[in-house]
Amino acid sequence: MVAEQHGARVVFLQQQQGPAHARNVGARLASGDIILFLDADVCIHPDAIERLIKHFRQDASLAAVIGAYDDLPAATPFVSQYRNLLHCYTHRRGRAEAETFWAGCGAIRRDVFLRFGGLDERYGRPAIEDIEFGLRLHAAGERILLDAAIQVKHVKCWTLASMIATDVFDRGVPWTRLILRTGCMPDDLNLRWTQRLSVLTAFLSPAALAWGHPWLGLTFALALVCLNLGLFLFLRSRRGIWFALNSLPIHFLFHFYSGIAFGIGLCSHLLSASPATESEPAQEEIT
DSSP: OHHHHHOOOOOOOOOOOOOHHHHHHHHHHOOEEEEEEOOOOOOOOOOOOHHHHHHHHHHHTTTEEEEEEEESOOOOOOHHHHHHHHHHHHTTTOOESSOOOTEEEEEEEEHHHHTTSSSSSOOOOOHHHHHHHHHHHHHHTTTEEEEEEEEEEEOOOOOHHHHHIIIIIIIHHHHHHHHHHHTTOOOOOOGGGGHHHHHHHHHHHHHHHTTOOHHHHHHHHHHHHTHHHHHHHHHHHHHHHHHHHHHHHHHHHHHHHHHHHHHHHHHHHHHHHHGGGGGOOOOOOOO
C-alpha cells in the first residue's frame, strides 16, 4: 500500500460503519496535536498543510481550520464541473469565522475533537456528520476558521442522478432535520438568505406558469438569476460564457429539488415521535 510505503500507519476496520466512525477511530489512534481530515476523492495542494499549521501556530484560540475545493476540478463532464465549481464558489464567499466544519479538507486540535465526542456515528454513511459537529463546536463558543486558500482538487465524477440523490437524501433531508432540531440556521455558505430566496423563486416560477401567468413566471426566473449572478459570473470567468449559460437550468433544478428535500425533511421531522426524543450526539470525551 502506498501510504504504508511512505511511513503512514494504516488501520483496517472489520466492517464498514461510515466515515464518522472511521474518523473517530483515527482520532483515537492519532498521536499528533492536530488532526487533518481529507476525503478519499481529493488531492491536497502542496502548500495546504503548511497553511493549516501556520494558522494554528499564530492563533491559539482556533479550534479548527477548513479549506475549499480549487477551481480546476479533475472530472471533465459538465455536471462534475458545475458541481465542483459551485462548491468552490460557495466556500470562497463563506465567512472566515465559520459555523460549520468540513471533513473534506479540515483540521482540528485533537484535544478539542476528543472533548466534543467526535463525529456523530448515527450517520452511518457520508452525510452531514461534519456539519453537525461544526454546529456543536460553534454553539459551545469554539472558533472555526475558513481559509479558501487552503485547497484540494476534487476528482469525483458526478452524474445528474448522483448529484440529486446526494443533495436530497444525504444533504438536504438530514440537514433540514438538524436545523429544525437545533433551531440553528446560519446565514452563511449555502444557507445564505439569497439561497433560501432562490429556493422560493425556483418554486414560484413554474407555479406561475402553471397558473397561466407567464410574465410572472419569467419575473421569478429572472429573480433567481439575479440572486445567483455572482455564481454565474464566476462560472463565466472560469469556463466561459456558454458554460455559464448552460448552468442556468441545472442551477434552477438544484434549487427546486433542494426545496423538495426541505419539504421531505420537514415532514420527517414532524412525523417523528417528538424532537425531544431524538437522541443528541454524544458529548463525552472519546477515550
